[in-house]
Amino acid sequence: MAADLSVRLLQVASTQRVGLATYSVHLVWQSTLQASKGIASAESSGNAQAIVSLMDTGSLRSSKTAQALGARALANLAVKEVNKEDIVKCGGVKSLLRAMLDHRREKDIQHFVLLALSNLCANNDAAQEKLQGAGLKLLGNLSALSSNLQYFQMQACLDVVLVAMKTFLASLEVQKPCCRILFNLHSHEAVAALLTRENPVPALTAALAAFSGVESIQVHGCAVLTAIVKQHQRERVPLDGVKDVLEAIAAGMIASAESDKVQRQSLFCVSTILSILRPADVAAHVLDSIGGTTKRLNGPGSKIKEREEEGAQWRLGEPLRAVALAMKRYPLDIKVQGNGCLVFEAYSKGLGATDSIQGGSAVTEQLLVAMRFPGSVAVVRPACSALGWLLMNEGHEEEVARRNGIEAITEAMKRYDGDVNIQRNCCWALSSISTRTEHCQELVAQFPDTVLLAMSLHRANHEIYKLGAAIITNLAADPAMSAALESSGAFEVLLEGMAQHVESEEAQEQGCWAVDHLAREEACRKRLWGIGGWAAVVRAMESHRTVRAVQEKGLAAMATLAPMFGQSDTKVPASVWLVIARTMRSFRAAEEVQSRAAVALRVLANGSDEDRAAASAEVMPDLMAALEIAHLRYVCWVVSASRAGGNDQAKLLGSGGSIVVGRGGWR
Numbered sequence: 001m002a003a004d005l006s007v008r009l010l011q012v013a014s015t016q017r018v019g020l021a022t023y024s025v026h027l028v029w030q031s032t033l034q035a036s037k038g039i040a041s042a043e044s045s046g047n048a049q050a051i052v053s054l055m056d057t058g059s060l061r062s063s064k065t066a067q068a069l070g071a072r073a074l075a076n077l078a079v080k081e082v083n084k085e086d087i088v089k090c091g092g093v094k095s096l097l098r099a100m101l102d103h104r105r106e107k108d109i110q111h112f113v114l115l116a117l118s119n120l121c122a123n124n125d126a127a128q129e130k131l132q133g134a135g136l137k138l139l140g141n142l143s144a145l146s147s148n149l150q151y152f153q154m155q156a157c158l159d160v161v162l163v164a165m166k167t168f169l170a171s172l173e174v175q176k177p178c179c180r181i182l183f184n185l186h187s188h189e190a191v192a193a194l195l196t197r198e199n200p201v202p203a204l205t206a207a208l209a210a211f212s213g214v215e216s217i218q219v220h221g222c223a224v225l226t227a228i229v230k231q232h233q234r235e236r237v238p239l240d241g242v243k244d245v246l247e248a249i250a251a252g253m254i255a256s257a258e259s260d261k262v263q264r265q266s267l268f269c270v271s272t273i274l275s276i277l278r279p280a281d282v283a284a285h286v287l288d289s290i291g292g293t294t295k296r297l298n299g300p301g302s303k304i305k306e307r308e309e310e311g312a313q314w315r316l317g318e319p320l321r322a323v324a325l326a327m328k329r330y331p332l333d334i335k336v337q338g339n340g341c342l343v344f345e346a347y348s349k350g351l352g353a354t355d356s357i358q359g360g361s362a363v364t365e366q367l368l369v370a371m372r373f374p375g376s377v378a379v380v381r382p383a384c385s386a387l388g389w390l391l392m393n394e395g396h397e398e399e400v401a402r403r404n405g406i407e408a409i410t411e412a413m414k415r416y417d418g419d420v421n422i423q424r425n426c427c428w429a430l431s432s433i434s435t436r437t438e439h440c441q442e443l444v445a446q447f448p449d450t451v452l453l454a455m456s457l458h459r460a461n462h463e464i465y466k467l468g469a470a471i472i473t474n475l476a477a478d479p480a481m482s483a484a485l486e487s488s489g490a491f492e493v494l495l496e497g498m499a500q501h502v503e504s505e506e507a508q509e510q511g512c513w514a515v516d517h518l519a520r521e522e523a524c525r526k527r528l529w530g531i532g533g534w535a536a537v538v539r540a541m542e543s544h545r546t547v548r549a550v551q552e553k554g555l556a557a558m559a560t561l562a563p564m565f566g567q568s569d570t571k572v573p574a575s576v577w578l579v580i581a582r583t584m585r586s587f588r589a590a591e592e593v594q595s596r597a598a599v600a601l602r603v604l605a606n607g608s609d610e611d612r613a614a615a616s617a618e619v620m621p622d623l624m625a626a627l628e629i630a631h632l633r634y635v636c637w638v639v640s641a642s643r644a645g646g647n648d649q650a651k652l653l654g655s656g657g658s659i660v661v662g663r664g665g666w667r
Contacts, residue, residue: 048077048086055095064106067099071112078119087120117160157185158198165203175207176217183220186227195224196231201241208248212255218262222249222269229269233276242273243285250322260333263326267339270319274346282350286343287314287357312352316359320347324362327370334379337370341382348389355393364390364399371408377419380412384425391432398436406433406442413450420461423454427467434474443471444481448488455493462504465497469510476517482524491518491527498536505547508540512553519560529564537561541579548590551583555596562603572604 054060055070074092077083087093096113103109161178168174182200204221211217225245232239239245249266256262274282290313323343330336344363351357367390370383387409390396400406409426416422430451434443455468472490475481485491494514501507515533519525528534541554558580565572580597587593 048074048083048092049090051077052087052090052092052095055099056091061098061102064103064109067103068106068108068112071096071099071109071116075112075116075119078116084120093117093120114157114160157181158194158200162198162200162203165200165207169206170210172211172214175211176214179204179207179217179220179224182224186224195228201225201228201239201245205241205245205248208245208252212248212252215256215259215262218249218252218256218259219265222252222262222265225249226265226269226272229272229276239273239276242277246270246273246285246319250318253322253326254318257325257329260330260336263330264333264335264339267323267326267336267343270323271339271342271346274343277346279346279349282346283312283314283352283355285317286319286347286350287317289313290315290358313356314358316357316362320344320363321359324366327366331369332373334373334376337373337379338376338382340366341370341379341386345382345386345389348386348393351390351393353392353394356395357393360396361399364396364405365403368400368403368405368408371412377416377422380416381419381421381425384409384412384422384429388425388428388432391429397433400429401433401436401438401442406430406446409433410446410450413454417453417457420458420464423458424461424464424467427451427454427464427471431467431470431474434471440475440478440481444475444484447471447475447485447490452488452490452493455497459497459500462501462507465501466504466506466510469494469497469507469514473510473514473517476514476520476524479521482518482521485518486524486527491524491531491533494518495528495532495536498540502539502543505544505550508544509547509549509553512537512540512550512557516553516557516560519557525561525564526567529561529568533557534561534564538576538579541583545582545586548587548593551587552593552596555580555583555593555600559596559600559603562600565604576604 051070051073055067060066074087074096078087096116099109100113161181164174165178182195182204186195204225207217208221229239249270253263253266274286277285320343323340326336327340344367347363367383367387370379371387373379373383387400387405391400409429412422413426430443434440451468451471454464458464472485472494475485494511498508498511501511515528515537519528519533537554537557540550544550558576564570580600584594584597
């Protein structure tokens with residue numbers, strides 16, 4: 001029966017009578033449908049050949065009904081394993097894809113062709129590898145036509161591709177067109193969600209790893225992975241196998257080092273992947289652990305140098321080595337440099353304060369090269385940010401300075417003086433470098449044209465002000481630098497910023513700290529006193545009464561500036577005693593605050609008898625409370641120096657560590 005049907009179909013095909021042929025195709029479709037359900041036998045080589053002949057008949061090629069029924073019949077035949085080889089041998093794949101191309105706007109034909117291909121690709125017979133590859137290549141050509149995409153049956157196509165990729169893992173002829181098909185479809189709005197649901201990441205990772213030297217697979221695979229990662233980010237779905245993906249991409253970058261296309265697309269993919277990870281998780285994916293535990297610092301700010309903990313020990317991983325090599329090979333490629341800096345930025349954010357990285361100098365070297373990239377903020381911005389984060393990790397200041405990093409940073413600040421992001425991140429980097437006194441001489445020479453200019457041009461930005469004030473604080477730790485800062489106009493800019501950023505706790509804290517350091521030199525103290533330094537400190541403490549850090553730094557600045565009351569023969573305002581008393585009351589349990597308050601009072605009480613009387617009247621109860629917390633020698637000194645008299649005051653005598661309280665005047 002099957003043989004007779006196939007003969008009749010061939011005879012009908014030779015007549016090219018459309019109506020009769022269409023009816024015949026309908027009959028064979030019904031026959032194959034029954035066979036696919038097990039009602040009848042579908043083991044007929046003649047049926048497959050007859051259907052293909054009918055589909056390829058000139059007069060039937062334009063018949064939508066005939067082509068749809070033919071594709072549907074082949075899909076039914078392909079359900080049985082024994083029919084697949086016959087379909088492929090008689091040119092069924094080519095006929096199916098030709099029908100898909102001829103009728104690209106017909107959804108039924110698109111659907112049934114892809115269904116037939118999906119069934120065919122379920123075959124594990126490696127002998128059909130070439131034929132599968134050829135069919136996928138034609139499918140790739142079809143998917144490349146943008147006019148087809150809205151009519152394309154995305155789900156069926158993805159099924160075809162993923163089955164083929166998993167079946168023929170080692171076949172270049174299959175993997176290459178599969179990656180191309182996914183690439184052609186990945187930007188379509190309907191595909192992104194499908195890609196996330198179907199999860200082709202393992203198949204793509206295997207293809208990238210197996211064919212690291214094939215440019216098209218690397219470019220197309222990384223592009224599709226990038227789209228998948230972005231969709232995962234939108235849907236907040238975790239991405240599995242990140243380390244394997246990154247290592248596969250790195251292998252491709254190294255094997256295809258001569259291809260700028262591979263480097264660009266790979267770097268974009270890596271930067272996108274790292275951008276969706278938590279900073280704390282990045283190091284484990286791009287570094288090889290040797291031992292230890294990471295101790296992370298959170299965000300930009302003044303750097304803490306004294307640390308007893310030992311951080312984690314890492315070795316630069318293959319992904320970062322590949323990125324550094326790409327940036328070194330293509331120093332003028334804006335995409336390579338920009339995405340490379342984004343990768344290094346994500347990596348630097350994940351480092352701990354005391355982590356040790358073997359081979360990390362390769363990253364520093366490429367970042368400093370990128371800082372000098374001509375005329376592109378797309379490169380310099382992430383380079384500056386990455387360098388700022390990198391310098392939060394101890395030990396990098398020396399390397400940056402040795403590689404003329406200060407010069408690279410200040411050059412970037414001069415070239416992009418109007419860019420807030422670059423100015424902020426450069427100031428951040430310099431604030432870390434300035435903690436090393438051996439580099440301060442070079443930095444202070446560049447200070448007026450870089451940091452000071454940034455603080456002036458971007459005076460509304462409290463972060464730039466805070467970082468600039470931190471640099472001033474670090475430089476002022478060396479007495480020789482204070483005079484240079486005074487002549488540069490730094491004092492005026494510092495106090496203007498404190499007045500402008502009254503609401504910023506961090507700006508006020510750093511401003512008070514800078515005033516304290518600068519005022520330690522007598523000439524600088526007089527200068528600050530003359531331009532309103534004392535008023536700025538009091539205003540900061542009044543504006544942030546509940547912020548301990550501002551109060552501590554403010555009290556320190558008060559103690560440093562206080563000698564000017566005696567030198568200028570000026571009476572200490574009553575408000576000063578009230579500020580100090582309130583701070584001591586607010587932070588009774590904070591020994592550091594009490595100690596700094598006592599130091600400030602000691603200096604202030606060195607003035608006139610009237611000042612000592614005011615101190616005794618306003619702050620003595622708080623001094624008593626401080627003594628209950630800790631036996632502070634400066635508090636005892638203030639008490640003993642306050643000889644205001646009066647029977648209503650207590651008498652404190654510090655003797656042998658004991659405190660004696662009695663009635664009478666102060667002695």
